[in-house]
Amino acid sequence: MRWMRWVMLISWMIVGSGIALVLSCASKAPAKTEMTAEQKVVRGRYLSTIMGCADCHTPGTFYGAPDTTRMLAGSELGWQGPWGVSYARNLTPDAETGIASWSEQDIVNSIRTGHRPDGSVLLPPMPWQDFSFLTDDDAFAVAAYMKSLPAVKHKSPDRILPGAAVTGAVLAFPPPPAWDAMNLPPPPAGAAPGDAKKKTTM
Numbered sequence: 001m002r003w004m005r006w007v008m009l010i011s012w013m014i015v016g017s018g019i020a021l022v023l024s025c026a027s028k029a030p031a032k033t034e035m036t037a038e039q040k041v042v043r044g045r046y047l048s049t050i051m052g053c054a055d056c057h058t059p060g061t062f063y064g065a066p067d068t069t070r071m072l073a074g075s076e077l078g079w080q081g082p083w084g085v086s087y088a089r090n091l092t093p094d095a096e097t098g099i100a101s102w103s104e105q106d107i108v109n110s111i112r113t114g115h116r117p118d119g120s121v122l123l124p125p126m127p128w129q130d131f132s133f134l135t136d137d138d139a140f141a142v143a144a145y146m147k148s149l150p151a152v153k154h155k156s157p158d159r160i161l162p163g164a165a166v167t168g169a170v171l172a173f174p175p176p177p178a179w180d181a182m183n184l185p186p187p188p189a190g191a192a193p194g195d196a197k198k199k200t201t202m
């Protein structure tokens with residue numbers, strides 16, 4: 001009966017090493033797969049859709065009819081508040097009126113930190129504070145999608161400083177009520193009415 005003990009011992013060794021192998025595989029993180037350029041663009045399109053980029057940056061979206069032939073090509077609808085009037089800009093890679101000269105890294109920096117490559121700050125209601133939580137993979141996917149868009153020639157109206165005359169369609173935020181105004185940041189530097197710049201295009 002000695003041979004039976006050997007058989008038992010060997011079977012237990014085989015079962016044991018099997019369990020050890022399963023456990024070691026389970027504890028390892030799954031290998032990270034790089035997205036292909038095409039997968040990045042698809043993910044970027046998905047993210048920019050659910051993150052609402054088109055709400056502000058595509059003409060017609062706020063009127064219930066986004067113009068899909070001019071995706072993210074900027075809007076003529078102004079946002080008026082203590083910062084003056086801002087306009088969602090043309091994000092397509094048009095050399096003259098869009099952001100063709102921006103690298104993917106520039107786009108990622110601006111949506112995560114609220115600063116353009118020239119150092120200027122993005123005004124409300126561009127919600128970069130929310131986008132600062134984007135992971136690298138997601139932020140670069142959004143940038144890759146932006147770079148893949150057809151270039152559309154459209155100059156968004158220039159920003160209007162507080163106190164300057166306003167023409168054209170604006171969504172105006174009245175002065176904030178007490179509760180909302182409690183932690184309002186100071187108006188942007190150089191925003192005194194005397195510095196007001198006339199809007200050049202509509």
Ligand code: HEC
Nearest residue numbers: 051052053056086087088089110121122123124125126159
């Ligand atoms: C609620 C409206 C709104 C949403 C949503 C929004 N933006 Fe904006 N965005 C703006 C406005 C307004 C500006 C212009 C701000 C200024 O004048 O400083 C802007 C500016 C920008 C700029 C700077 C472009 C330039 O030429 O200066 C980039 C890049 C940008 N947005 C990307 C995005 C992306 C990407 C998303 C989605 C992930 C997004 N925005 C969502 C309103 C919005």
